[in-house]
Amino acid sequence: MTTLSTPRTTPPPRANRIRWSIPARLRKSILVTHVASAGIWIGIDVVSIITVAIGWVREGEARTSAYRALADYFVVPLLVAALIAGAICLVTGLLLGMATKWGLVRYWWVAVKLVLNVAALAMMLAFLGPFTELASGEQPLEDIWFVSFLAATAMSFLSFAMVISVFKPWGRVRK
Template sequence: MKVKTRRLWLVLHIMSASAWIGIDVLVAVLVAAGMLGDSASRRGLAYQALGTFVWWPMLTSGLICLVTGVVLGLGTKWRLFRYRWVVVKIVLNVGLCTLILLALRPSMPVVTTYGEAVAAGMPASIGATSLFMPPIVSLTALTLATVLSVYKPWGRLVRRSSPGPGP
């Protein structure tokens, strides 16, 4: 891969990962606002925003991050399955995207409905503290992926075998 092309893909990769991290921070802020807001209408609005607008930008940035990471892996010396740190990053990304689809997305209509009930003045009926778990898990995994990108630990998955003596 040419240097200019690699740099473009790297910028896209960093931007999508940054967006993903920012969305996770937004989720944490909306959960905190929903739990600690000074009025029922603000708390309800935070939950409604969380339920309506969070999962699809998060999944989009995660998938862009995955695609750009795969392109970078295929086009650079790191490859996709040559180094442990690259494999761990791929597993983290696929795992988080799967969690978004299978765990986060299906619960968002419930969160939206809950926000509408809170805004209408109804008493809390679900444990909103469980909503802190997705941003904690995701931010931890994305921080690990960032550290792996910088430090590149662990070496190769499979060492090249040295050629033995000839026949």
């Protein structure tokens, strides 16, 4: 008995799709850099939250000293380090999106991660002025709440991005 089979044909490539072919070793290096930069960013957020919390539980002069140390030695260097880690995370995420089957906005979970990363970076840039005013002494130390707000918000964004990276929910953007 003979069976009739139709030859498999591959669909023609889409003209609007950008996909680079990169070697597996390079792709894995980019992926490691992406994960490491996100981990560094989360670590910076944890350090910021803990340092502000230490100041909150203190009273009087001890609180002022903790906030002064945070403003003088941590705020601007942590912000710069977080901006660098966030930018690296964004760039490597874009490279991975263009070089893998997931695409940049082909799947909802990738698009959401992209939006979260851009939103977190925009928030850090929006708080750049108050951070430098705090570090220079132009802003009262009691107004340090935004350091923990920014860190907690970024940490929640990044944690959510990590979860959706693992579970990959929601399917394709368009069929």
